[in-house]
Amino acid sequence: MVFIILSFIARALESLGCGTISTAVMIFFATEFPDDVSCLFGFRLTATGFGFATSPLFGGMLYDLGGFDLPYLIYGTQLAICLPCDIYLLRSSSMVL
Numbered sequence: 001m002v003f004i005i006l007s008f009i010a011r012a013l014e015s016l017g018c019g020t021i022s023t024a025v026m027i028f029f030a031t032e033f034p035d036d037v038s039c040l041f042g043f044r045l046t047a048t049g050f051g052f053a054t055s056p057l058f059g060g061m062l063y064d065l066g067g068f069d070l071p072y073l074i075y076g077t078q079l080a081i082c083l084p085c086d087i088y089l090l091r092s093s094s095m096v097l
Contacts, residue, residue, distance in 0.1 A: 025044065
């Protein structure tokens with residue numbers, strides 16, 4: 001029962017984060033690249049669709065290689081590596097938060 005409750009809480013937090021990130025990316029594109037907004041939106045949606053289409057394949061391969069934990073460890077490591085890069089890029093942008 002605890003797992004189910006924690007899963008619902010995690011999904012609720014994930015939905016808040018995804019909505020926030022999606023809005024922030026659109027605002028960032030419009031502010032930083034006003035002449036290329038439509039091209040960047042198309043690229044973003046294409047990359048999202050590609051991720052949705054290929055992630056079950058890669059997740060399944062990682063699951064076969066290392067069990068239940070490996071996909072989460074790889075994803076968490078990727079996020080931890082990308083975070084300093086994101087912070088640097090956002091601080092160097094002209095956007096004021």
